[in-house]
Amino acid sequence: MKSFVSKLCGKIMPLSLKEYREHGGFLGLEKALFYMSPQEVIDEIKESRLRGRGGASFPTGVKWQLVAAEGDEEKYVVCNADEGEPGTFKDKALLEGCPFQVIEGLMISAYAVGAYKGYIYIRGEYPNSIDLFKKAINILKKEGYLGENILGQNFSFDIEVRSGAGAYVCGEETALIESIEGNSGSSRFKPPYPPNCGLWGKPTLVNNVETLANIPLIISQGAEEFLKLGTKGSKGTKLISVSGNVVNKGVFEVEFGISLREIIYDICGGLEGNKKLKFIQVGGSSGACLPELLLDLELDFDEFKKHNIGIGSGAILVVDDSCCILDFMRVTTEFFKHESCGKCTTCREGNRHIIKAIDRMIYGSGTERDMQIIKDIATIMRDSSLCGLGQAAPIPVLSLLKHFKDEFQEHINGYCSTGVCNFKGEGKSHG
Amino acid sequence: MDLENNTMEAIEKIGNTPDKLIEVLIQCQSLNQQNYITEEQLNLISKGLNIPLSKAYGVASFYSMLSTSKKGKYVIQVCNSGPCYVNNSKTIAKAFQDALGISLGEVTADGLFSLEYTSCFGGCQIAPAVKINDMVYGNLTEEKVWQLVDSLRKEAV
Incomplete structure (x- = not known):
């Protein structure tokens, strides 16, 4: 375990500006405002090779450069705190542990790209975080950290907190922008991407909470310090949230390069009741399900990419052998069916039809053809959906089909070895 | 007409621009003991924010934390x-x-x-x-x- 981005969480009072400052708070902002030009700030972030921590792992510095390069007078920065990915609760740790650090990161990003207004979009399910941020912003306004000519410099910036209202799709940046504008959260067609045309049609920088929390540390300590952490291709640390059938659930900060096995057995104490591991799902409900033989994989963007999987939000769901693969797949797909915004056909219809095919198998009328149907629909969804939701929803489906083909076959033959499914008529239980 | 007054008050406090719709809806729902937004409230919000009623209803029915039908306390x-x-x-x-x-x-x-x-x-x-x-x-x-x-x-x- 490492203590870098989350080092102040639990150590200081979340709303004590004094304590935050005593622990190095706002040194990054001061350094940026007093000694660095916006371009130098962007260069520092680029040099740190920080990659987005929300799920897509896009290079942060490159994104900043795109927004900075836009000539528009009016630009926006947005903190994406709509942490809706099932199994992910790592941003909450930062939001409630050290709100000033996230705000400082947002302020530095605004200075770097030339924005005067920022939004923090927090999911409605986190009322405590919303309350904390409103208070934190008021404190900063009183102390002169927000408003006109911050710290006596030629930089003015204001932040508004916006609440989500229960929509997973709003974690997708264009849907999030729609939601801030007061609309239903439907994803927009891309391009144009938010750095060109985002909030109210203006260039907009959207960053995840954890990404922003890294910024003050990178600026105050320098990119060189940051580069000492992690692996060759993945720098820094990652907050992971572990849940499921595991002894110690929770949020942990780890350095890139740690293996999944170390996370599950060393940090989290292994499976509850010493049961046998069936699979782990990495990156939330939209992540791939990996069988035990892939546990030695190191947490690293490039290593994961070799296996065609993503680290996503850093959620790890541990599942023991009492779980029925088809029932689990149904739960996951049901989630996406519910959360699909309905704008594009493949996502809206695809999830429904996958569930229908699963149901046929669960209730005893499934055939080999249903497996093929699921595979075909999932592939089409992945390739042609409008946004990340529809593109990622089939990832768990395809990975389960790949790694647990036998269990699908078993259901087609009329039994469920875990004893979860109820079959019509005579079910041959091999429980 | 407490609900009407409280709804108008909420709009005034939060702001009457269209982008405040979601915040207004969340606040209005909490005014109601049965945790939902009434048709009367939707009408007031639509007038107050100067948006079509269909827009207010559309947004209220899109988000799962908002409801247009009665729920429990x-x-x-x-x-x-x-x-x-x-x-x-x-x-x-x-x-x-x-x-x-x-x-x-x-x-x-x-x-x-x-x-x-x-x-x-x-x-x-x-x-x-x-x-x-x-x-x-x-x-x-x-x-x-x-x-x-x-x-x-x-x-x-």
Whole structure:
């Protein structure tokens, strides 16, 4: 375990500006405002090779450069705190542990790209975080950290907190922008991407909470310090949230390069009741399900990419052998069916039809053809959906089909070895 | 006409620009004991923010935390996403149905409770978890569900 981005969480009072400052708070902002030009700030972030921590792992510095390069007078920065990915609760740790650090990161990003207004979009399910941020912003306004000519410099910036209202799709940046504008959260067609045309049609920088929390540390300590952490291709640390059938659930900060096995057995104490591991799902409900033989994989963007999987939000769901693969797949797909915004056909219809095919198998009328149907629909969804939701929803489906083909076959033959499914008529239980 | 006055007050406090619609809807819903937005409120919001009624209704029905139909004083939401599912959330949902005598999606006759499934709200660390209004309760067992319902019933009296 490492203590870098989350080092102040639990150590200081979340709303004590004094304590935050005593622990190095706002040194990054001061350094940026007093000694660095916006371009130098962007260069520092680029040099740190920080990659987005929300799920897509896009290079942060490159994104900043795109927004900075836009000539528009009016630009926006947005903190994406709509942490809706099932199994992910790592941003909450930062939001409630050290709100000033996230705000400082947002302020530095605004200075770097030339924005005067920022939004923090927090999911409605986190009322405590919303309350904390409103208070934190008021404190900063009183102390002169927000408003006109911050710290006596030629930089003015204001932040508004916006609440989500229960929509997973709003974690997708264009849907999030729609939601801030007061609309239903439907994803927009891309391009144009938010750095060109985002909030109210203006260039907009959207960053995840954890990404922003890294910024003050990178600026105050320098990119060189940051580069000492992690692996060759993945720098820094990652907050992971572990849940499921595991002894110690929770949020942990780890350095890139740690293996999944170390996370599950060393940090989290292994499976509850010493049961046998069936699979782990990495990156939330939209992540791939990996069988035990892939546990030695190191947490690293490039290593994961070799296996065609993503680290996503850093959620790890541990599942023991009492779980029925088809029932689990149904739960996951049901989630996406519910959360699909309905704008594009493949996502809206695809999830429904996958569930229908699963149901046929669960209730005893499934055939080999249903497996093929699921595979075909999932592939089409992945390739042609409008946004990340529809593109990622089939990832768990395809990975389960790949790694647990036998269990699908078993259901087609009329039994469920875990004893979860109820079959019509005579079910041959091999429980 | 308390609800009308309170709704107008909420719009004034939050702001009457179209981008404040979601904030206004959240606030208006909390004004109502049955945790929903009435048609009358939607009309007021549409006039107050100068947006079509269809827009106000469209947004109110898009987001799952907003409701345009009556719910209980206590809205019990059982998480049915992956992490709670592998920690037996289905048993918990069943226990709530038994303890309340209603099915998922229904409201108790006294208007005190409504029960529904919800997507992950970040309580995975204490799965299986439920959210009741703004409070999250975790590490639930069937026994705890009955206790919880009991204590809420007493609290309401």
